[in-house]
Every structure is written in C-alpha cells, then in structure tokens.
Amino acid sequence: MAETSNIGKMAALISEELFNYFGWEKCTFEDLNWKCENAEHEKNTHPADVVFYYNDPYTNTVTYIHTDLKSFSESTLSSLNLNEVLQSLSMQVECSEISEEWQTLYLEGASDFKVHGMLFIYNHDNKYIKSLTSKFNKVTNISINTPKNSRLYILDPSDIYWLNNIALHLGRLQHKKQISSDYTFFYPQRKDQATIGNSKAATIELLKSPFIILEDKTLKTVIIFYRAEGEEIDEFVYLIDYLRHHQLLDIESKITIYQLEQCAFAPANFKNAIRKCESLLNIKDPDLKDLLNKIDIQKIKHFTTEFSEIEIGMALR
Structure with a gap:
C-alpha cells in the first residue's frame, strides 16, 4: 500500500515541477x-x-485545470480504463461548476473563471514514452457532460516526456543565462480578440500544439520548441511564414529552434525551406535574408526525471 502511494506521488511531483516552467x-x-x-x-x-490555474491571455479569465493524476509502469499501462477514467473526470468538472465546496476550496477569490479537466498519465519507470492514441480510439459509449466552456484534455506519456524536456531545457538555458526568468509565451492575435501578444502562462491548448514560442525581450531572444521531426521542407516553410506573418522575425533578436526528435535531414530541410520562402514570398530585403540564415536549429538532449520510492516515502512521513 505504501509502495502504491509513493508511485502515485511521483505524478504529483513531476506535474508541479513541470508546470512551474509554463507559468x-x-x-x-x-x-x-x-x-x-x-x-x-x-x-x-x-x-x-x-488543481492548477492560470490567466487565459485571450479572455483574461482564470482557467482552472482540475487534474486526475495517474502514475503507471510500462507493464501496468494496459490496465488503464480510459472510458471509466474520462467518465469520472467529466463528472468532476461538471459538478465543480455548481459545487460550493469545490469553489470554496479552489477558486481563491476568483469570480470570472472556467474549469477544464485534465488526465495526466505519467509513466514512472520511463520505459513507455509513446502516445496513447491507439487507446483513445477505443474510447466509446461514454457521456461527456462538461459545462459549455469546459473541455477534457489528456496528457499522455509522450506529451509529458516532451513537455518535461522543454522544462528541463529551459532550466539549463536559464543556468547559462541564455534566457532570463522574464520569458513569455507568444499568442497570435485572433480575429475576434484584441491584440494579446504575450503571456507569462502557457495555456493547455498551447502545450498541446505543434510548437511553442517563447520571447525574452530582456535578452532579445526568440525560442521555438518544435515537436515534429522536420522530415518535410514544407513544414518549415509554414513555420517561417508563421514567424513572418506574426512579426516575430526581428533583426535584433536571436532566434533558435529546438527539436527533441529530429530527423537526420531536418537542418538541411530547414535551409531548403528558407530558399523556398525567399522565392515564394519574393523576399528581397537583405536584412531579412540575413536574419533567416542566422536562425539556429538544434537538437536538444533527451532527459528523463527519476524519483526514488524510498525518498518519497520518507518525505511523506
């Protein structure tokens, strides 16, 4: 029983450490x-x-993430009943909207808020870092009755491994003074919203997106954490055009793209994407051409976070 409790605590520890870097x-x-x-x-x-929370940069409301923590080894992941867990989580989120007790415990004075549910599936032995997409396809015949503006999100072992490596790399960049603690996350303007620009917090939607952009205006640095492997030239064409469209290509900024998984030809594909963009977008400005060619693309080291069940057990006493 104590061993099970200690294993369960691992998901709580890594979630707190990880989300701290995302505001x-x-x-x-x-x-x-x-x-x-x-x-x-x-x-x-x-x-x-x-329960975690952050300010939504588009609505300026407080977003609460009611979280169900699951910690599994590779051998026990197959025992996860997603139907049952998601059904329970949807009930929790639905009930939180009307529960005075829940709101007294967690709102901490907020009056304008929304609640999302998140299933956090952590593989504590680091032997399974793949997506659980195949299991998602087996989720059937469940009733999801969350409030109108609420959603359910799943962070599976693949998501957590990706986000944890971003967090660890941010820690290393801060230690090397290559990024300050004042970094913010970039958000594009929406047609129906006022200009947002940046926020200290990364929304759950941003964490699930194909790339995450950070800006450090103190050190004039732009960092892109890019999740795909870079197997196609056109995926980098899209990224470059995205940066150009949202005015993130600043000649005074150092721009670096980091990949956790990187195919052997990703750097070459990126250079070819620059040439293609120059032609497609008719880029003539020599300063912009120079800036594009100075964008650095790097593969970051893989790291895993390990916990000692004995140390956790001693800390819980």
Missing part, C-alpha cells in the same frame, strides 16, 4: 474528496488530486 500555479489543497452535488452522478463524493 501555472497550484492550488493549496490536494488529494481531497468533495461532496457530489449532482444526483444523476450517483456518487457521494468526487476526488480532486490537484
């Missing part, structure tokens, strides 16, 4: 049960492993 705050109360307020759920209580 998320953690609510005070963890691992609680709170009264169910919906008779249709046929439950006395709902669990809350941990």
Whole structure:
C-alpha cells in the first residue's frame, strides 16, 4: 500500500515541477474528496488530486485545470480504463461548476473563471514514452457532460516526456543565462480578440500544439520548441511564414529552434525551406535574408526525471 502511494506521488511531483516552467500555479489543497452535488452522478463524493490555474491571455479569465493524476509502469499501462477514467473526470468538472465546496476550496477569490479537466498519465519507470492514441480510439459509449466552456484534455506519456524536456531545457538555458526568468509565451492575435501578444502562462491548448514560442525581450531572444521531426521542407516553410506573418522575425533578436526528435535531414530541410520562402514570398530585403540564415536549429538532449520510492516515502512521513 505504501509502495502504491509513493508511485502515485511521483505524478504529483513531476506535474508541479513541470508546470512551474509554463507559468501555472497550484492550488493549496490536494488529494481531497468533495461532496457530489449532482444526483444523476450517483456518487457521494468526487476526488480532486490537484488543481492548477492560470490567466487565459485571450479572455483574461482564470482557467482552472482540475487534474486526475495517474502514475503507471510500462507493464501496468494496459490496465488503464480510459472510458471509466474520462467518465469520472467529466463528472468532476461538471459538478465543480455548481459545487460550493469545490469553489470554496479552489477558486481563491476568483469570480470570472472556467474549469477544464485534465488526465495526466505519467509513466514512472520511463520505459513507455509513446502516445496513447491507439487507446483513445477505443474510447466509446461514454457521456461527456462538461459545462459549455469546459473541455477534457489528456496528457499522455509522450506529451509529458516532451513537455518535461522543454522544462528541463529551459532550466539549463536559464543556468547559462541564455534566457532570463522574464520569458513569455507568444499568442497570435485572433480575429475576434484584441491584440494579446504575450503571456507569462502557457495555456493547455498551447502545450498541446505543434510548437511553442517563447520571447525574452530582456535578452532579445526568440525560442521555438518544435515537436515534429522536420522530415518535410514544407513544414518549415509554414513555420517561417508563421514567424513572418506574426512579426516575430526581428533583426535584433536571436532566434533558435529546438527539436527533441529530429530527423537526420531536418537542418538541411530547414535551409531548403528558407530558399523556398525567399522565392515564394519574393523576399528581397537583405536584412531579412540575413536574419533567416542566422536562425539556429538544434537538437536538444533527451532527459528523463527519476524519483526514488524510498525518498518519497520518507518525505511523506
């Protein structure tokens, strides 16, 4: 029983460390049960492993991420019943909207808010870092009754491995003073929204996106964490055009693209994408050409985070 508790604590530890780099705050109360307020759920209580929150850069409302933490070894991942877990999580999110107890515990004074649910599936032995997409396809016949503006998100072992390596790399860049603690996350302007630009927090939608862009205006640095392997020239053409369209190509800024998984030809594909962009977009400005050619593309080292069950057990006493 103690061993199971210690393994479960690993997901809590890595989630807190990881999301700190993305500007998320953690609510005070963890691992609680709170009264169910919906008779249709046929439950006395709902669990809350941990709740994170951040300000949404588009709406300026507080977004709460009601999180179900799961910690599995490679051999036990197959026992995860996604139907059952997602059904339970949807009930928790639905009930949080009307539960005075939940709101007293977690809102901390916020009046304009929304709640999303997140299933955080951590592989604690680091032997399974693949996506669980095949299991998602088997999710059938479940009723998701979340509030209108609420969603359910899944961070599987592949997502967590990717985000954890971003967090660890950010830590190394800060240690080398190549990025300051004042970095912000870039958000493109939406047609129906005022100009946003940047935020100290990365939304859950951004964390699930194909690339994450950070700006450090103090050190005049732009960093792109790019998730794909760079197997196609056109994917880099899209990225370059995206940077150009959103005015992120600043001659005074150092721009670096980091990839965790990188195919052997990614650097060459990126250089070929620059040539293609110069032709397609009719780029004549010598300063812009020079800036594009100075964009650095690097593969970052793979790291895993390991926890000692014994040390965790001693800390819990």
